[in-house]
Amino acid sequence: MNLSDEARVVTRSRILAALGLGAAAVVVAGCGGTGPPVGAGSGGPGVGGYNFSRLTCSAPGSLPGRTVTVMLADAGMMSMMNGPAPMGARMLLRAVPATVPAGQVSFVAENVGWRTHELVVLPLQPGYAAGRRVSGSDGKVDESGSLGEASASCAAGAGDGLASGTVGWISVTLPPGRYELVCNQPNHYIDGMRQELDVTSG
Incomplete structure (x- = not known):
């Protein structure tokens, strides 16, 4: 399933709606282009406290299987902050x-943080809920x-991390079951960057 630019904007609008952010954020989070962050919200730059600057790259127009768009974000933080995120961010x-459904799934991760x-x-694992993993001393x-x-x-697979405003993607084959999507940068999991993904048999 291939996502056009229009479909990506619709997908983002659904994510933003789930976050309680208005339609104005969709334009800011639109595909392509560069530029400074637009808008301001409580807790920091961006819409509703998130930095919805335009993405500097995008995933290929055609990826195998179903596409899952994953928005990665942080709020109330300045771009010059370095080091691990504090717990409670x-x-x-x-x-x-x-x-x-089970089969090939392509994940498009968009870092708007x-x-x-x-x-x-x-x-x-059966009986385990998303968000219950225990972080080690390294925050992972x-x-x-x-x-x-x-x-x-701006590439597929593993690397050194998605820089602010960039996109990464991966395609995997998933059997039916329950999965957890996580950001495993230090303290990011405990700070809320995780979600269950359910894969059905048909």
């Missing part, structure tokens, strides 16, 4: 759709069993 990871982010796809969760990672700026 306002961060989010939102995936649309949150349920897909100030900090470097990433997307890691982890299986959820165990990635054992990872099915893939989108952390290369």
